Amino acid sequence: MAKWMVAAKRADFNQIAEKYQITPILARILRNRDIVGDEEIHRYLHGDIENLYDPLLLKDMSRAAEIILSKIQEEKPIRIIGDYDVDGICSTHILLTGIRALGGKVDTDIPHRIKDGYGLNESLIEAAAADGIDTIITCDNGIAAFSQIQMAKKMGMTVVITDHHEVPFEEKEGQRRYILPEADAVVDPKQPGCAYPFQQICGAVVAFKLIQVLFERNKPTQMEEGRYRNILDEILVFSALATVCDVMELRDENRIIVKKGLARMNNTSNIGLKALLMVNGLEDKALSPYHAGFIIGPCINATGRLDTAKRALSLFEADDWKEAVTIAGDLKNLNESRKQMTEDGVQKAIELVEREDIQDKILVVYLPECHESLAGIIAGRIREKYGKPTFVLTKGEEGIKGSGRSIEAYHMYEEMSACKELFTRFGGHKMAAGLSLPDEESAELFRKKLNESCKLTEEDFEEIVHIDVPMPLACADRNFINELSLLEPFGVGNPKPLFARKGISLLFGRKIGKNKNVGKYQIADEYNNRYDMIYFGDLIKFDAFLMGRFGRKPVERLYADGIPSGEITISMAYYPDLNSYGGRESIQIVMQHYC
Known part of the structure; x- marks a missing residue:
């Protein structure tokens, strides 16, 4: 069973509550998230676009903007080279939209996941040179492309890197030496000496942020x-x-970007994104x-996995509604295919x-027949099931390819760096x-x-449930639930x-849903007040826990229609x-853990 830990951080919760017109419980939650001080609390509760950090704090940002503006003015051909996941596709679209708005002579290229692999490679550089490209701008890649950028520079091209990945070292x-590519400008918040x-x-x-500076x-x-402001509003959505899709932490300015960007998404003027929302029933x-x-996100990712990510980029570039709906429908169908292939891969891995x-602390699972683009998703699912860092390897066109997903206590990129002589190529970050x-x-x-070389201990694998507040169910009234929305997203x-x-x-209790895998219950607190409760977790495991503690008959009575069971009492x-539901709102308790 998981270890439950109640947060015990101290502050004058009543004073914070009075000052910000919130409940002491919410004040305590803020403290648990280390949101302290007037400026930080106000930013967390009411942060807006003007609270984002100055882009010029990013090292080399000023230099990058200067280079790109001069290339636009000189009408030099610029190529944006992105990546095949959601972040890479959105980054490419953002730069393309912004540079076009400035009158730049610009096009794009995105590597094919299987033929090219991740990020910059020699064939992309050669293609750019053959097309007479003067300047390459990378996005969501480039920080590890030392030799490829060296090649581009020898061919006489200007190179600007925009990335966010770890810098190779x-x-x-005991001394760490970072290896930065010899580009004309490198914008990456993780590079040494960056004050962001x-x-x-x-x-x-x-x-x-680069487009902000250019504008x-x-x-x-x-x-x-006015036009630039509208464009910035639009690309904030992307x-x-x-x-969200690159699984960045929703803290600090990320939280503001996601909160404001998602709020604007349904009013997007981007025809392709509108079509994608529509085919998924989200308008x-x-x-x-x-x-x-x-x-x-998975619809966009599916193109990079099973087709080509250029298809998703063409959706965002579409200016015809019929074309946009066709592409959006194709993406949705591709994602459905990807889901089934993923399920098959997960079952084979298990x-x-x-x-x-396998008792290894680090799981390395070889699935030769698995589509290499699904390795990361499957690794994530296996990591969730066993609570261990997991790599899934597949047979590629040349050699073995794979992806890994980690746990909080294991810095995946650093551990891989310690045996980098094994790889023909690798990259990533902590998780x-x-x-x-x-x-x-x-x-x-x-x-x-x-x-x-694994130094993980048994404690590193132990699941910890972090409790914010031990709170009676009676406190969970409508006003408090509405107040919790201040903490979103x-x-x-x-x-x-x-x-x-x-x-x-x-x-x-009763089991609902297509596969009867969701539990819906009526529960009572210590004062016999009744509430509706729902549980989306593993019902088979939950029932086994109940039977082990209370016996089979009380559990059978729990699920028997019309027979109230008072024999089962748990902590939750x-x-x-x-x-x-049906135009009515009711309070519902969502159980996350039990003991």
Whole structure:
């Protein structure tokens, strides 16, 4: 079972509550998230676009803007080279939109996941040279492309890197030496010497900030100022989408970008995005990170996985409604195919781990027949199931390719850097990485090396449930639930607050949903007040827990129609929500954990 820990950070919660007109419980939640001081609290509760950091704090930003503006004025051909995931596609669209608005002679290229692999490669450089390109701008890639950028420079091209990934390094005698590409300008918040206050922005946000600077420096007329403002509002939407889909932490300015960007998404003037919302039944809905990360994003990602990411970019560039709806429908269908292929891959990976009884702390699963583009998604699902850092390897056209997903205690990129001689190519960050290996023998060596050098302890694998406040269910009234919306948007780095209560009686239960995999219950607190509760977790595991503690008959009675069971009492970690059904709203308790 998971370990439950109640946050015990101290502050004068009543004073904070009075000052900001919130409840002491909300004040305590803010403190639990280390939101302290008047400026930070106000920014968290009421932050807006003007609270974003100055783009010029990014190292080399001024230089990058200067180069690009001069190339636009000289009418030199510029090529934007992006990547095949949501962040790369959105970054490309942002730069393309902004540079076109300034009159730049600009086009794009996005690598093919299987033929080209991640980021810049020699063939993309050669193609740019053959097309007479003067300047290459990378987005969401480039920081690790040392030799490729060297090649572009030898061919006489100007190169501007915009990226957000970790900078490659060499470690000798305990000293770390960072290896920066020899580009004309490098804009990456993670590079040494960058004074930007918040490193955890995605590639699309770096691109957005570059366009901000370009617009400001172009000395616009009043009419142009209005047009530029509208364009920035529009591309903020794509920055928000990329931030969620690249699983950036929803803290600091990321939270403002996502909050404001998603609020504007349904009013987008981008025909392609409108069509994508429509085919997914999301038009006119209040959009959340869930919609961005689990409905819209996967449709965009599916093109890079099973087709070519240029298809998704063409959706955002579409100016004809009929064409946009056709492409959006194709993307949705591709995503449906991807879902089934993913499920098949996950099942094969689970069978392999359990059949061979793999006890490694770092799981390396080889699925030769799996489509290489699905390795990262499958690795994430296996990581969730077993709670271990996981790599899924597949057979590529040349050698072995794979992706990894990590846990909080394991810095994946740094651990891979310690055995980088094994890879033909690799890159990533703390929580995720991609790699190429020459053959199957090196794949087994990779598994051994990672596990031999692994310093993870049993405590690192233990799931910890962080409770914000032990709170009676009676406190979860409509006013409090509405107040919780001040904390949105929720996601990585800004989770939904979690409350806990002992002595909760389960009275009635039924299983709902297409696969009967959701539990709906009526519960009672210690004062016999009744509430509706729902549980979206593993029902088989929950029922087994109940039977182990209370026996089979009480559990059978719990699910028997019309027979109230007062025999089952549990402790519960939960959050309260409003359930809308048939035009009516009611309070619903969402159980997250139990013991």
